[in-house]
Amino acid sequence: MSDFNFDIIWGYFPxxxxxxxxxxxxxxxxxxxxxxxxxxxxxxxxxxxxxxxYPVQGYIHFFRxxxxxxxxLIVHFGVVYSILGTTNAIVAAITALALNAxxxxxEIFRAGIQSIDKGQSEAAYSLGMxxxxxxxxxxxxxxxxxxxxxxxxEFIVLIKDSSLVAVIxxxxxMYWAKAANAQYTRVWEPYLTAACIYLALTxxxxxxxxxxxxxx
Amino acid sequence: MExxxxxxxxxKSYGSNTVLADIELEIDRRExxxxxGPSGSGKSTFLRCLNLLEKPNGGxxxxxxxxxxxxxxxxxxxxxxxxxxxxxxxxFPHMKVIDNIALAPVKVxxxxxxxxxxxxxxxxxxxxxxxxxxxxxxxxSGGQAQRVAIARALAMEPKIxxxxxxxxxxxxxxxxxxxxxxxxxxxxxxxxxxVTHEMGFAREVGDRIVFMEQGRVLEIAKPxxxxxxxxxxxxxxxxxxxL
Ligand SMILES: Nc1ncnc2c1ncn2[C@@H]1O[C@H](COP(=O)(O)OP(=O)(O)O)[C@@H](O)[C@H]1O
Ligand SMILES: [Mg+2]
Numbered sequence: 001m002s003d004f005n006f007d008i009i010w011g012y013f014p015x016x017x018x019x020x021x022x023x024x025x026x027x028x029x030x031x032x033x034x035x036x037x038x039x040x041x042x043x044x045x046x047x048x049x050x051x052x053x054y055p056v057q058g059y060i061h062f063f064r065x066x067x068x069x070x071x072x073l074i075v076h077f078g079v080v081y082s083i084l085g086t087t088n089a090i091v092a093a094i095t096a097l098a099l100n101a102x103x104x105x106x107e108i109f110r111a112g113i114q115s116i117d118k119g120q121s122e123a124a125y126s127l128g129m130x131x132x133x134x135x136x137x138x139x140x141x142x143x144x145x146x147x148x149x150x151x152x153x154e155f156i157v158l159i160k161d162s163s164l165v166a167v168i169x170x171x172x173x174m175y176w177a178k179a180a181n182a183q184y185t186r187v188w189e190p191y192l193t194a195a196c197i198y199l200a201l202t203x204x205x206x207x208x209x210x211x212x213x214x215x216x
Numbered sequence: 217m218e219x220x221x222x223x224x225x226x227x228k229s230y231g232s233n234t235v236l237a238d239i240e241l242e243i244d245r246r247e248x249x250x251x252x253g254p255s256g257s258g259k260s261t262f263l264r265c266l267n268l269l270e271k272p273n274g275g276x277x278x279x280x281x282x283x284x285x286x287x288x289x290x291x292x293x294x295x296x297x298x299x300x301x302x303x304x305x306x307x308f309p310h311m312k313v314i315d316n317i318a319l320a321p322v323k324v325x326x327x328x329x330x331x332x333x334x335x336x337x338x339x340x341x342x343x344x345x346x347x348x349x350x351x352x353x354x355x356x357s358g359g360q361a362q363r364v365a366i367a368r369a370l371a372m373e374p375k376i377x378x379x380x381x382x383x384x385x386x387x388x389x390x391x392x393x394x395x396x397x398x399x400x401x402x403x404x405x406x407x408x409x410x411v412t413h414e415m416g417f418a419r420e421v422g423d424r425i426v427f428m429e430q431g432r433v434l435e436i437a438k439p440x441x442x443x444x445x446x447x448x449x450x451x452x453x454x455x456x457x458x459l
Contacts, residue, residue: 122269123306123365127320127372128296137319141310 008189012180019173020197022090026172027159029094034101034158035151041102042109043135056106063103069164072096076168093165093172101158108150112143145216152209156202163198173197220245220280220376220407221266227274228261228431235261237431238275245375246405250418250439253428254454259411262428263378266409267298279376296324299369303381305361307353307368313340314349317368325372332371339367343397359390366397377401379410415459419443427451 009016041059044052063071076092084091116139124134163174173194180190219242228236235258243249251259264270266277268284268291277284279294308316317339318332327335340346343363353361362382369377379398383391395417402408402421412418418425419439427435427442427450435448443459446452 117306119302119304119306120308123300123302123308123368124320125269126267126295126298126300126378127369128292128324129320130292133323137323138308142308145310 005184005186005189008180008184008186009193012176012190012193015176015179016173016193016197019171019176020201022170022172023159023162023174023198024201026090026093026097026165026170027155027162030097030101030162031105031151031155031158033094033098035105037098037102038105039109041106042113045106045110046113060103060106063100068096068100068161069167071100072165072168075099087168089165089168089170092168093162093170096165097158097162100161101154104154104157105151108147108154109143111150112147113139115146116142148212148216149209152205156205159201159205160198217245218281219243221409222278222281223266223275224278225275226262226265226272226277228258228265228270228272235431236265236272239433241426241433241436243407243409245407247423248402248406248408248410248421249424249426250422251409251411251426251428252413252415252418252454252458257428258431259428260380263300263380263409263411266376266378267295267300269300292324296320296372297374298376298378299372299374300378301362301365301369301380301382303384305353305358305365305385307356307361307365309353311352312349313345313351313353313356313364316353316364317371320368321371335371336367339370340364342370342400343367344393357390358386359393362386362390362394363397366394366401370401376407376409379408379412381411381413383412383414413458415443415455427454429454 041056044056045060047053072092075096076087076089080092080095081087120138120142121134124138129137162172165172166174166178169175177190177194181187221241221243223239223241226236226239227234239262251262253259261270265272266279272285276286279298282289282294284291284294308319311319314333314336317336318329321327321332321335322329337346337349340349343366345360345363345367348356348360348364353364356364382398383394386394391414395414398408398410398417399421410422422439424436425439425442426433427448429450435442435446435451437447442451443455446455
């Protein structure tokens with residue numbers, strides 16, 4: 001490590017920056033799409049209708065019970081390829097991360113929604129609101145507040161896990177770290193740089209969450 | 217004229233626990249019916265069956281002739297006509313008082329926001345809380361919260377108001393202000409079904425008193441009759457304990 005060569009980092013700097021943007025883009029898309037899907041899954045899971053409830057429970061078990069790496073490979077070479085007729089690493093990366101995050105956020109939504117006193121929804125129903133209105137205007141606004149810490153953690157996990165999509169050559173941060181590693185057969189420069197950038201991302205998110213929590 | 221509420225052999229059970237057994241009751245427009253009885257006798261469950269917060273296992277409830285559980289019944293439409301006030305207020309803590317009141321008129325009745333807020337201010341005036349319009353429910357006393365809850369229900373301009381022990385969670389000095397609002401409502405001719413332990417209110421405002429025990433209606437009578445000459449042994453016992 002004594003011969004730490006900064007020229008390697010400078011040479012790869014533009015690629016690291018682009019990779020970081022991809023990491024952010026893939027992670028944000030993953031958490032946003034995953035949360036939307038997670039909300040739908042949570043609703044199905046809390047439904048009394050078995051044909052909604054049981055399939056999504058299977059879904060949750062599958063995505064929480066199998067390695068993310070495997071899910072990424074299946075989505076990339078299996079799902080995306082058979083739908084698009086060609087592979088697309090970025091589409092596959094976002095899809096896999098979103099599908100995976102959905103399983104986790106579904107449980108966050110469920111816990112958050114179920115933590116709201118039943119009297120709240122009963123009051124809303126008694127005023128003539130429909131089920132979706134009760135959710136939209138009364139339950140979710142209150143539940144979301146309670147879910148923010150758990151969501152933040154899930155987002156941090158997702159940023160780190162997004163490094164796994166390097167395996168399908170999505171051009172994010174980890175991919176470029178590995179590329180630099182391969183080109184120069186150097187370990188410390190690319191991997192420490194990548195580590196610092198990941199840390200900067202997750203740590204600022206962590207701080208942001210603390211700030212939001214304190215403000216509420 | 218047809219009774220506004222008709223309860224026909226209403227039955228409700230949780231598993232093997234029969235909570236309501238074969239309840240029959242008709243309530244006329246502008247009538248105030250007070251339901252009394254020991255704790256666990258099914259009063260809340262009965263009230264909650266009147267707007268289908270609980271689903272009966274048998275029998276039916278008709279509001280203005282429409283069965284709550286009938287095919288093709290739009291339950292939200294009926295609930296919009298039946299206001300409910302809960303023991304624990306159940307105000308929406310994330311909304312200002314005025315938004316608590318205006319929410320349903322806007323979302324359910326499709327009023328404009330201005331129209332709903334104007335109505336909310338009128339109702340806040342009516343319950344004596346105009347200065348709390350911009351406050352959050354968390355900053356209200358129990359008595360104020362319950363008056364806001366009543367205003368919220370009234371904003372839908374319901375034809376019927378249900379009250380489930382509206383003063384039971386209140387400090388004694390706040391009970392009066394809530395009962396005063398309810399008396400006003402009764403005087404204006406609102407059809408009301410009130411579960412309460414406030415016997416003074418029952419006697420003064422009630423047109424009929426329903427005594428329930430163990431999921432059955434044991435006695436229905438005018439207040440003076442029921443309080444002064446209860447027919448049923450169990451009614452006498454209950455009254456001697458509570459009065
Ligand atoms: N959701 C429920 N599940 C099971 N039992 C219930 C439920 N709600 C009420 N009960 C039972 O029904 C009976 C009547 O309850 P309730 O209507 O609340 O009585 P009251 O309002 O007169 O005190 C009680 O024995 C209570 O334990
Ligand atoms: Mg009760």
